[in-house]
Amino acid sequence: MKQDVDSAKAVMRELFAPTPLQHNLFLSDKYGARIFLKREDLSPVRSYKIRGAFNFFRKALAADDPAERFVCASAGNHAQGFAFVCRHFKKPGVVFMPVTTPPQKIDKTKAFGGDFIDVRLHGDIFDECYAAAKAHSKETGALMVPPFDHPDIIEGQATVAAEILDQLPGDANPDLFIIPVGGGGLSAGMTGYLGGRIGNESFVFCEPEGAPSLKESLTAGKRIKLDQVDNFVDGAAVAEIGSRNFDALKSFAADQVMLIAENAVCVTISELLNVEGVVLEPAGALAIAALEEMDRQSIAGKTVIVIVSGGNFDFERLPDVKERAMRHSGLKKYFILRMAQRPGALRDFLNMLGPEDDIARFEYLKKSARNFGSVLIGIETKRPENFDALTGAFDDAGLRYEDITDNEVLASLII
Structure with missing residues (x-):
């Protein structure tokens, strides 16, 4: 090797x-x-994807029956490496991408490939666009360039x-x-x-x-x-x-x-x-x-x-x-609070915050309650240990709360 x-x-x-x-x-x-x-x-x-694409192309073009057209399916780096190499060897290539691919990735692929690349959007997920690329290869004779599973x-x-x-x-x-x-x-x-x-x-x-x-x-x-x-x-x-x-x-x-x-x-x-x-x-x-x-x-x-x-x-x-970085580092947390609906309740809550704590989000989740309201609150701080002091203040005040920072289901719905 x-x-x-x-x-x-x-x-x-x-x-x-x-x-x-x-x-x-x-x-x-x-x-x-x-x-x-x-x-x-x-x-x-x-x-690094340009390396595999280049090696695949140079060997395909040096074969006894060299390929003249190429195709790949990718929504990312493989597509861009493929496009760059198509332009280098002046060979036409078709890139199949899901319809959901961000415009930035589509534009970069087109820029790398120039006139040698045709980008086709097909399907909502990768499997659908990959199937379309394989069908194109079978119909036209274009050589499929795989992203990783090939010796070249x-x-x-x-x-x-x-x-x-x-x-x-x-x-x-x-x-x-x-x-x-x-x-x-x-x-x-x-x-x-x-x-x-x-x-x-x-x-x-x-x-x-x-x-x-x-x-x-x-x-x-x-x-x-x-x-x-x-x-x-x-x-x-x-x-x-x-x-x-x-x-x-x-x-x-x-x-x-x-x-x-x-x-x-x-x-x-x-x-x-x-x-x-x-x-x-x-x-x-x-x-x-x-x-x-x-x-x-x-x-x-x-x-x-x-x-x-x-x-x-x-x-x-x-x-x-x-x-995501702040949440992983323990510098940001989300809570659902059960806050009393009375004058001064919000002021009492704010007094629990430390000097390094900052409210990043405040939203009533249910505004029709007469005695208590559910509040989504996001808090950022400078040091993770500050949350120990804050939740201790919640407990001392008898405030009912739930930390939903690591609850992926709730986080995906309301954060």
């Missing part, structure tokens, strides 16, 4: 320079380790590992690789390339808590298709890991897969944006977020390579990211 990947890496230089491997001082100081970030968010399409895609993604070995300083021997997992193309490629150089125990894989396809599959000893996934970390929210990808990863232990809460990813996105000025999409922040969940002693003094897989972030999502 090494020779093929090295060849792919060399040819890839006609398309873009290696993405940086950066020693990050902020994260290194925070976690007491020597942490390097492989910045795939700085590729021409702001994700895996080989292209493995060039990330090849670049890392070229870029590491001479005094840095990697102790740990932290790799985000969606369909498994990146992790299968990197572990395959590094096998024999790095032991299996030196890999940690990260999945969103709401899409644990690899972990469930390793636990079961066979591929498992999830009944449902949380699409917040959209670049890694895959219901079933690829077949070839699972074969490449099935020797790893299930406990090497960390499940990262979606709201924890939001904390990392906010922190890297505010402290480092780095814009990351949720999947791109996934491996960095894993550092916070690790035992500090287990990584102290070690050289840790973290794969930053993408930076295609839609800033319209920023308010939701901030909200």
Whole structure:
């Protein structure tokens, strides 16, 4: 595999320079380790997906019967990598996207592909647009370019590992690789390339808590298709890991897969944006977020390579990211209060707030009650422990309340 990947890496230089491997001082100081970030968010399409697409195309075009038309189904980074490569090779391609795809993603795909790309919106969910893409391939003879489950895609993604070995300083021997997992193309490629150089125990894989396809599959000893996934970390929210990808990863232990809460990813996105000025999409922040969940002693003094897989972030999502980050950090809570309907009741409540507490939302849920009214209130504070003092004041005053911050059903309905 090494020779093929090295060849792919060399040819890839006609398309873009290696993405940086950066020693990050902020994260290194925070976690007491020597942490390097492989910045795939700085590729021409702001994700590693361009690698697999390029490798697939170059091999298809070098075949005895080369393809002349290509098609893919994607609502994200795969579509953008596909479009960029279509333009590079001057080959026509059709991208099928769900009708629900945000306009920003559609526009970026069109911009990367230019006149060589035809974007077609079909269906409300990915499965429907994927079926349309397969039907188009059958009807027209266009070659389907899969997002992760293909040997040429895996080989292209493995060039990330090849670049890392070229870029590491001479005094840095990697102790740990932290790799985000969606369909498994990146992790299968990197572990395959590094096998024999790095032991299996030196890999940690990260999945969103709401899409644990690899972990469930390793636990079961066979591929498992999830009944449902949380699409917040959209670049890694895959219901079933690829077949070839699972074969490449099935020797790893299930406990090497960390499940990262979606709201924890939001904390990392906010922190890297505010402290480092780095814009990351949720999947791109996934491996960095894993550092916070690790035992500090287990990584102290070690050289840790973290794969930053993408930076295609839609800033319209920023308010939701901030909200989720504050809730996860314990700096924002929502309560339903049963407040007396009498003069001075609101003033009494306000007097319970501490100097660092702020009301972010106040809404009567039922205004017709004669004696008591139900109130939805959102409170932000500077330190998590401030809520202990606040709820203690509620209890002392005999105020009836319910903390609904972590109640996903109620939160989705009324917050």
